[in-house]
Amino acid sequence: xxxxxxxxxxxWEDPPDEEKYSACVHCGLCLESCPTYLETGHEQxxxxxxxxxxxxxxxxxxxxxxxxxxxxxxxxxCRACETACPSGVQVxxxxxxARGQIRKAMPLTGWRALLHAVFLRGVFPHPSRLFALGKLMxxxxxxxxxxxxxxxxxxxxxxGHLQAMERVVPAVPDPVMKRYPEVxxxxxxxxxxxxxxxxxxxxxxxxxxxxxxVRVLTRNGYEVVVPRDQRCCGALHIxxxxxxxxxxxxxxxxxxxxxxxxxxxxxxxxxxxxALKEYPELLQNDPAYREKAVQFAEKVADISKFLAxxxxxxxxxxxxxxxAYHDACHLAHGQGIRAEPxxxxxxxxxxxxxxxxxxxxxxxxxxxxxxxxxxxxxxxxDEKMKAVPEQADIIAMGNPGCMLQxxxxxxxxxxxxxxxxxxxxxxxxxxxxxxPQEERGM
Amino acid sequence: xxxxxPLVRELSQIVGPDAVLYRREDLIAYECDGYTVxxxxxxxxxxxxxxxxxxxxxxxxxxxxxxFIPRGAGTGLSGGAIPLGGEVIISLVRMKRLLHVDYENRLxxxxxxxxxxxxxxxxxxKGYYYAPDPSSQYACTIGGNVAENAGxxxxxxxxxxxxxVLGLEVVLADGEIVEIGGVPDTPGYDLLGxxxxxxxxxxxxxKITVRILKxxxxxxxxxxxxxxxxxxxxxxxxIVAAGIVPAALEMMDKTAIEGVEAGNYPxxxxxxxxxxxxxxxxxxxxxxxxxxxxxxxxCQNRNVSEVKVAASEEERARWWANRxxxxxxxxxxxxxYLVQDGVIPRSRLPEVLEKISRISARSGLRIANVFHAGDGxxxxxxxxxxxxxxxxxxxxxxxxxxxxACADAGGSITGEHGVGIEKKEEMRxxxxxxxIAAQIGIRDxxxxxxxxxxxxxxxxxxxxAEMRTAPxxxx
Ligand SMILES: Cc1cc2nc3c(=O)[nH]c(=O)nc-3n(C[C@H](O)[C@H](O)[C@H](O)COP(=O)(O)OP(=O)(O)OC[C@H]3O[C@@H](n4cnc5c(N)ncnc54)[C@H](O)[C@@H]3O)c2cc1C
Ligand code: SF4
Ligand code: SF4
Numbered sequence: 001x002x003x004x005x006x007x008x009x010x011x012w013e014d015p016p017d018e019e020k021y022s023a024c025v026h027c028g029l030c031l032e033s034c035p036t037y038l039e040t041g042h043e044q045x046x047x048x049x050x051x052x053x054x055x056x057x058x059x060x061x062x063x064x065x066x067x068x069x070x071x072x073x074x075x076x077x078c079r080a081c082e083t084a085c086p087s088g089v090q091v092x093x094x095x096x097x098a099r100g101q102i103r104k105a106m107p108l109t110g111w112r113a114l115l116h117a118v119f120l121r122g123v124f125p126h127p128s129r130l131f132a133l134g135k136l137m138x139x140x141x142x143x144x145x146x147x148x149x150x151x152x153x154x155x156x157x158x159x160g161h162l163q164a165m166e167r168v169v170p171a172v173p174d175p176v177m178k179r180y181p182e183v184x185x186x187x188x189x190x191x192x193x194x195x196x197x198x199x200x201x202x203x204x205x206x207x208x209x210x211x212x213x214v215r216v217l218t219r220n221g222y223e224v225v226v227p228r229d230q231r232c233c234g235a236l237h238i239x240x241x242x243x244x245x246x247x248x249x250x251x252x253x254x255x256x257x258x259x260x261x262x263x264x265x266x267x268x269x270x271x272x273x274x275a276l277k278e279y280p281e282l283l284q285n286d287p288a289y290r291e292k293a294v295q296f297a298e299k300v301a302d303i304s305k306f307l308a309x310x311x312x313x314x315x316x317x318x319x320x321x322x323x324a325y326h327d328a329c330h331l332a333h334g335q336g337i338r339a340e341p342x343x344x345x346x347x348x349x350x351x352x353x354x355x356x357x358x359x360x361x362x363x364x365x366x367x368x369x370x371x372x373x374x375x376x377x378x379x380x381x382d383e384k385m386k387a388v389p390e391q392a393d394i395i396a397m398g399n400p401g402c403m404l405q406x407x408x409x410x411x412x413x414x415x416x417x418x419x420x421x422x423x424x425x426x427x428x429x430x431x432x433x434x435x436p437q438e439e440r441g442m
Numbered sequence: 443x444x445x446x447x448p449l450v451r452e453l454s455q456i457v458g459p460d461a462v463l464y465r466r467e468d469l470i471a472y473e474c475d476g477y478t479v480x481x482x483x484x485x486x487x488x489x490x491x492x493x494x495x496x497x498x499x500x501x502x503x504x505x506x507x508x509x510f511i512p513r514g515a516g517t518g519l520s521g522g523a524i525p526l527g528g529e530v531i532i533s534l535v536r537m538k539r540l541l542h543v544d545y546e547n548r549l550x551x552x553x554x555x556x557x558x559x560x561x562x563x564x565x566x567x568k569g570y571y572y573a574p575d576p577s578s579q580y581a582c583t584i585g586g587n588v589a590e591n592a593g594x595x596x597x598x599x600x601x602x603x604x605x606x607v608l609g610l611e612v613v614l615a616d617g618e619i620v621e622i623g624g625v626p627d628t629p630g631y632d633l634l635g636x637x638x639x640x641x642x643x644x645x646x647x648x649k650i651t652v653r654i655l656k657x658x659x660x661x662x663x664x665x666x667x668x669x670x671x672x673x674x675x676x677x678x679x680x681i682v683a684a685g686i687v688p689a690a691l692e693m694m695d696k697t698a699i700e701g702v703e704a705g706n707y708p709x710x711x712x713x714x715x716x717x718x719x720x721x722x723x724x725x726x727x728x729x730x731x732x733x734x735x736x737x738x739x740x741c742q743n744r745n746v747s748e749v750k751v752a753a754s755e756e757e758r759a760r761w762w763a764n765r766x767x768x769x770x771x772x773x774x775x776x777x778x779y780l781v782q783d784g785v786i787p788r789s790r791l792p793e794v795l796e797k798i799s800r801i802s803a804r805s806g807l808r809i810a811n812v813f814h815a816g817d818g819x820x821x822x823x824x825x826x827x828x829x830x831x832x833x834x835x836x837x838x839x840x841x842x843x844x845x846x847a848c849a850d851a852g853g854s855i856t857g858e859h860g861v862g863i864e865k866k867e868e869m870r871x872x873x874x875x876x877x878i879a880a881q882i883g884i885r886d887x888x889x890x891x892x893x894x895x896x897x898x899x900x901x902x903x904x905x906x907a908e909m910r911t912a913p914x915x916x917x
Binding site: 022023024025026027028029030031032041042043044046049052053056061062065067068071083084085086087088089 | 463465466467468470471472474475476478487489515516517533535536538555557578580581582704705706707767768769770771772773774777778779829
């Protein structure tokens, strides 16, 4: 790596890597892959434009200004451009580093600062508070308060996007972390020992998916460890430019999972998987953790990839449904996982495959993007919904953020599709082996 | 902060406030296109959404003597969309609808910002495609293709953009809207031919009627590896001499192969190759196998080290993605590149390639050659690092020398990327001062005040006495 340009406006630790932006040759072949460019037609809202501006700040042409902040934070970090780019430019990593610099130069103010302080620093890093939030949700849903709030129009006091979210948040089951022991034994002949990243949002909002994951793994002969010391993966923090908090969480997780002595760390949330795999980059300047991060990242595997690579028992139970698949950005573009989940779904007896056009186009969820950029996220979601085939009963995917967003899309567009996680379908198929008549034709 | 340019408010009144960019950061994003050697931000960028808005914007600028530049996707490689000082960019990317497809008459009508590849995608289900396929087709606009008269790998057999344009709607430099072509064989001057390839200096294209073609019945693709550039070049001549007209006949040399293999779409070509040919034949199924057999034979006579036919559509697609992303893949082995676009008579390939390699050795800059070998259209990619002082200038100089070599071999300085700002001086390699002045005379008929993409395409007068003719006299 050559010395940073002296005129650079990047004054803090972890500036965007010169090698990475120099790889961009300004060809423009990434333009049409970028949802925000397609929406606006604005070059600065394209991968090429963003990389160009990141370089311009390093060259001292422009300062870390609001005019730079806006395109950099309007990026979904969906990485579709990385799939498209012939030169292999790592746009996501550049964007995240630039955000880190921007947040140092221009700390947040107003409601965004509040959101950040309350959720990113205050809640997500602390499992107990997360669970408390989950409990509140449940109380809200079960006590009739939800119905009351909806009936009285009390919800209208919330900003539009939060209202929309409130409507689709699934009935909250208890988190797996609370209900299962730290080590869950394998069924049948043991094949190995794996750990499960429960994930913050995943466990609180989609505890049933974690449960399904545990069942699928144990059924296939894996002993599953759920390390109690694990934390939120930090992806949301890194995306928001809070690299410090991201690093703290990363170190915690590395310790927790290496301590668990497992063969693999299984992840069922694409965004988290991607973030875990990028710990080595995040901690590259941390001598105490650099190597441990590499060691850890090598163990990380998405559930669909893990099952495909190690083999699994093919289910004989039937799930009679027409299924379409949505590529979560952080699976397809971030981790190059496209074939495995499709294969897994298509092998479930009873599943009729429905091809979804533009399956790997972002849905607009992108972490908390739908909260910070509701308008853009909404437009991108509308585009996505246009591609969802009418005849599908189920849209399957591998990321909880996408699931929430797609549920919102289904709701808003008056569609009927059920939004489920890939591993849930496999779990259902296993369950129906015992009771084959149950729940047919959903 | 500097006060907002009053022009911004005026333009906003025409196109709406979300359709004008003026912030310094936003303008920096428009300071260059696919040619990065020169940079200059525009005064503003405006995004009309229909022809009437283009016309209104142009009228407004024309009345105030403010220069302007049309821009599509900004993938141009000769700097045609780069401002030289004070221009407003008129971006056509929000005019991106496919207006009409007429399968019976095999034509499609598109807005200028419609992306090339999308046209083929839109008509593929019915068995049609749009033939001109520049390697940038994932992103470049058909408006930009018309302006540059873009070519592509399959233009060897099917011709370049001009052979596929049937009609244009154009906004002239003063805002007037005119329609040209549209009927088969329009009598009078071939204005369509004149407008196509005029690099945005004669008018802004706002609607295009193009030909669409029926998919060929069959298609087969061959990949041939060589241990010598010379043998590969001779094989190219032999194939054409044998009376075969391949749909595409592409070549890459050693450095180019290194680049594509380091990029995002590697094929897994063997290491240590000196050259490869990618050859495609298409047409009536019956004749294809026979042509393939003859191509394989020609290659074998030229000591090919390995030759294979794509076993599946998937393999064929991989080979093409590898070739079509060759330019940017160089980003994986070099921070910057400058791509040249010389044309030479096919028979002189070995000799010119030899000359290019001498230029490379002398300059110390590596040159990767990727080219449409079938029609003698070379794309030497000069690899450099703009961060090293003086290296950009050296690259530009090398580019010029390469073009001189092409011109000396009886060729031309551009096959498909246009002149833009890059090759203005090199126009002198192939035109006399009088010939250049005559062309400027034509420009002046359409663009008398030189407001529309000013100072592109032609060298500055000075060395030649530019005979600036008044519009009346030009006829
Ligand atoms: C990786 C790569 C590969 C390429 N491969 C090829 C190739 O194989 N063959 C080839 O021919 N070219 C190729 N090009 C060059 C480029 O893509 C073409 O010249 C293309 O036609 C430019 O289209 P654009 O929409 O990007 O136009 P821009 O770059 O935006 O503009 C190009 C010129 O056209 C003018 N212009 C744009 N739109 C209009 C309009 N509506 N009316 C009037 N003038 C207009 C501009 O003023 C400018 O002078 C390649 C470029 C790249 C980066
Ligand atoms: S990011 Fe990649 S595809 Fe986009 S302009 Fe840069 S090199 Fe080209
Ligand atoms: S990550 Fe997504 S939104 Fe960001 S520049 Fe790339 S394609 Fe665009």
